[in-house]
Amino acid sequence: MVPGQHMPLFEVFIRSRRGLDHKHVGSLHAETHQQALEYARDCYTRRSEGVSIWVVRSGDIVASQEEDAGEFFDPMDDKPYRHATHYRLPPEVDNM
Amino acid sequence: MNDSNASPEELLRRFQARIDAEQRIEPKDWMPEAYRRTLVRQISQHAHSEVIGMQPEGNWILRAPSLRRKAVLLAKVQDEGGHGLYLYSATETLGVSREELVEALHEGRAKYASIFNYPTLTWADIGAIGWLVDGAAIVNQISLQRTSYGPYARGMVRICKEESFHQRQGYEVILTLARGSAEQKAMAQDALDRWWWPSLMMFGPHDAESAHSAQSMTWKIKRQSNDELRQKFVDQTVPQAEFAGLVIPDPQLLWNAERGHYDFGPIDWEEFNRVVAGNGMCNRDRIAHHRRAHEEGEWVREAVRAHEERKRERAAQDAA
Numbered sequence: 001m002v003p004g005q006h007m008p009l010f011e012v013f014i015r016s017r018r019g020l021d022h023k024h025v026g027s028l029h030a031e032t033h034q035q036a037l038e039y040a041r042d043c044y045t046r047r048s049e050g051v052s053i054w055v056v057r058s059g060d061i062v063a064s065q066e067e068d069a070g071e072f073f074d075p076m077d078d079k080p081y082r083h084a085t086h087y088r089l090p091p092e093v094d095n096m
Numbered sequence: 097m098n099d100s101n102a103s104p105e106e107l108l109r110r111f112q113a114r115i116d117a118e119q120r121i122e123p124k125d126w127m128p129e130a131y132r133r134t135l136v137r138q139i140s141q142h143a144h145s146e147v148i149g150m151q152p153e154g155n156w157i158l159r160a161p162s163l164r165r166k167a168v169l170l171a172k173v174q175d176e177g178g179h180g181l182y183l184y185s186a187t188e189t190l191g192v193s194r195e196e197l198v199e200a201l202h203e204g205r206a207k208y209a210s211i212f213n214y215p216t217l218t219w220a221d222i223g224a225i226g227w228l229v230d231g232a233a234i235v236n237q238i239s240l241q242r243t244s245y246g247p248y249a250r251g252m253v254r255i256c257k258e259e260s261f262h263q264r265q266g267y268e269v270i271l272t273l274a275r276g277s278a279e280q281k282a283m284a285q286d287a288l289d290r291w292w293w294p295s296l297m298m299f300g301p302h303d304a305e306s307a308h309s310a311q312s313m314t315w316k317i318k319r320q321s322n323d324e325l326r327q328k329f330v331d332q333t334v335p336q337a338e339f340a341g342l343v344i345p346d347p348q349l350l351w352n353a354e355r356g357h358y359d360f361g362p363i364d365w366e367e368f369n370r371v372v373a374g375n376g377m378c379n380r381d382r383i384a385h386h387r388r389a390h391e392e393g394e395w396v397r398e399a400v401r402a403h404e405e406r407k408r409e410r411a412a413q414d415a416a
Contacts, residue, residue, distance in 0.1 A: 018119050018120050018122065018246070019119065019120035019246055019249065019250075020250075021250060052122070079167070079171060081164070081167060081168045081171060081261070081265070082171050082175075082258075082261060083261060084260035084261040084264050086261065087261065087264035087265055087267075087268050089264060089267065089268065089271075090339070092335075092339050093267065093335070093336050093339050096231075096263055096264055096267060096336070
C-alpha cells in the first residue's frame with residue numbers, strides 16, 4: 001500500500017428490522033470485507049439501527065447516471081395505463 | 097445464541113419461536129429441510145405460473161381490438177414476466193439454481209397454476225383473465241405478503257403493488273363488452289361461464305383434503321386456508337358480476353345472511369385433478385412453447401457472448 005493512500009471503498013447496506021430489505025446507508029474505507037463489516041457495525045449501527053449488514057465493494061457496483069435519466073428511463077414515462085388509477089370504474093365496483 | 101453448537105431440537109424450537117413471534121425467516125437462518133423444500137416447491141410453482149400465464153394472454157396481443165388495449169395487454173404480460181423473475185430470485189435464495197427449476201418444469205416435476213391450461217378463445221377471455229384469474233391471484237397474494245419467508249414476502253409486496261392495474265383493466269374490458277351490443281354481451285357471459293369454475297379451483301383443494309396445508313399453516317408459509325381465500329374471492333366478485341349484468345354460472349349461488357357470505361355449489365374436482373395431472377386442453381402446448389422459446393433464444397445469447405468477447409479483445413488490443 002502506498003503511504004497516504006486510502007483503503008478500498010465499500011458501500012454499506014443495513015436491514016433495520018427482520019423482514020425488511022437491506023437499504024443503502026453510506027460507505028467507508030476498509031482493507032477487507034470482514035474489516036468493512038466491523039467498521040460498518042461501528043459506524044452505522046451505534047444506536048441499534050440494524051440487525052444485518054451487507055458490504056459490497058463500491059467498484060463492483062454499476063450505476064446508471066442521473067444526467068442520463070431522461071434518455072435512460074424515457075420509454076417508461078408515457079405509459080399511464082400501468083397505473084391502477086388509469087382505469088375509471090363506477091363507484092359501485094371501485095374498491096377493486 | 098450461536099446456531100452452530102445448538103442441538104437440532106433447540107434449533108427447531110428457536111425457528112418455530114421466531115415464526116410464532118411473527119418474525120420473518122431470512123436466507124441465512126437455520127431452517128428445517130422440509131420448510132426449505134416446501135418453499136422451493138411453492139415459490140417456484142408460483143414463478144412458473146407467472147411465466148406460463150404469459151402464454152394465454154400473449155395469444156391476444158396481436159389481435160387486441162385497439163391500440164390502447166394492445167399497449168395495456170403488452171404492459172400486463174410484461175409485468176407477469178417480471179413477477180416470474182422476482183419469484184425465481186426468491187427461490188434462488190434457498191440455494192437452488194434457475195436451471196434446476198426450469199428443468200423441473202420441463203420434465204413435469206414442477207407444477208404451475210392449472211388455469212393456464214385453458215385456451216383463450218375470444219377477446220372477452222382476456223377481460224375474464226384480468227378480472228377473475230388476477231382477481232383470485234391477488235386475494236392469495238395479499239395474504240402471502242405476510243408469509244414467513246422474508247424474500248417471498250417482500251416479493252409479494254412488490255407484486256401486489258404492480259398487480260393493482262391488472263384486475264381493473266380486465267374488469268374494464270368485461271364491463272365494456274357487457275354494455276355493448278347483444279353479441280358483445282354474450283361474449284362476456286361466455287367468458288365468465290368458462291373461467292368462473294377454474295378460477296375457484298385456483299385456491300386448491302378444500303382444507304380437509306389439502307395435502308400440504310396443515311404444516312404450511314404452522315410454519316406460516318400459508319396465512320389463510322384455501323377455503324377462506326376462495327370464500328373471500330366469491331364474496332367480492334359476485335357484486336362485480338351483478339353490476340356488469342352478468343350471471344355467475346352457478347345455480348346454487350346464494351347470499352347466506354346468517355354466515356354473512358355467499359354459498360356456492362360444488363366444485364368439479366375430477367376436472368381439477370385431470371388438468372393438474374397434465375390432461376387439460378393446453379398442458380402439452382404450454383410446456384412445448386416454453387421449451388421452444390428458450391431454444392429459439394439461443395442465437396441471441398450466443399450473439400451477446402460473441403459481442404462481449406469481441407469488446408474484451410478490443411480493449412486488450414487498445415491496452416497493448
